[in-house]
Amino acid sequence: MANQKVVMDADGIDRSLTRIAYEIIEKNKGVESLILVGIRTGGVFLAQRLREKILKIEGVEIPMGILDITLYRDDVLKTQKKPLLGKTDMPSSLDNKKVILVDDVLFTGRTIRAAMDALIDFGRPKLIQLSVLVDRGHRELPIRADFVGKNLPSSLWEAVTVHLTEKTGRDEVVIEESV
């Protein structure tokens, strides 16, 4: 665990989420037919926080879904250990909805590819926008985020970890040289 560096602290994460919440409302001219969909597990907590922030700003509780992308992964049958399957919970059909897909880290883009395939199985959304807390680069697919908390240039040998209170007891984004 050499060379750990905190690149975002609790206040930083909160400010970024506040800004993203405003940006979502601005870009979509309100909250009409919006739905937040969090990708398990980090994205779910971030989506919940965005939902609370939008409620504070607009006074509207927008619906939220939870997506587990395991079954759509392009390496699901290639990994030695099967990833543990989590529950997906979509409150309604996504027909004509404006979907805000929420994840913690945007890296190769493969998770987002899988997530978009999964979303389409729940209907034909009007549009899909992507919100991430950290964009660390190194895309392997033509995917970009609409809302970014922090652009974090990183090398492939580094690991970026988003700690959230709901999961690990503290709010922090850490970059470290991986062993």
Add this chain to the structure above:
Amino acid sequence: MKLTQKDLLGIKDLSVEEINLILDTAESFIEVSTREIKKVPTLRGKTVINLFLEASTRTRTSFEIAGKRLSADTINISSSTSSIVKGETLIDTAKNLEAMNPDIIVIRHSAAGAPHILAKTVKQSVINAGDGAHEHPTQALLDLMTIRSKKGQIAGLQVAICGDIAHSRVARSNIYALTKMGASVTVAGPATMMPRYIEQMGVKACCKLEDAIVDADIIMMLRIQLERQTEHIFPSLREYSTYFGLNRKNITLAKDDVLIMHPGPVNRGIELAPDIADAPFSIILDQVTNGVAVRMALLYLLTGGN
């Protein structure tokens, strides 16, 4: 996490951790069957052969639906339409199927141990969908899942399994499964349908239905298996029903929140009074729904990962 063996041949070989992994995975699969588009791409390009050499509606349909909802190609073979009627041996059939390169073979056979022979013969994963009077592991897993979702947990529950214990693969698999998970199991049936030394499996045995169901949280009724009986082991169906049928009257001996299970097909009016089979505390159809999810979980967990 993964299963440690290539095949699923019986509950006897599974650890508690593996059982929990299968149940947790199956719970996540429930949601797929409630979607408008009931399909995920996970097993695209994989082939599942359902080799059913004994009659089945539920299990075969359930395996086929499970495979299809995971996007696998599923092929069903039944004995009447296979070369087995021309005298081909099981091993030859297996080798020929293997030559067509499927990924999973699901087998039901009237001979105990047939899936084990198949598993040794072919390199593919083999799932036992019922072998003679030996095991029916996917039934026990779906039963565990149903109990867990209704009661919150399995450990500490009082479970009565009643009927033809000797001929029942469902009973055998469930005894292994329930005792591993920490439930107390009592079995009841006529003396002619009770295997000797059954207590060695860690259960209590009763000769009267009433004794077994006192204070039960779960009652599993078994079907009288006329096809597996070579001699007359009870005088008449009517007498059996009188002494070993579950009805409005004797069910009051169980706990107030007792749940009734049955692996199907139900012989209405024999082991189960019709009003009990259709009562709100009967969870027979939940078992069927969960069966698809359990089989999806197994197909998922046994495929790939080389």
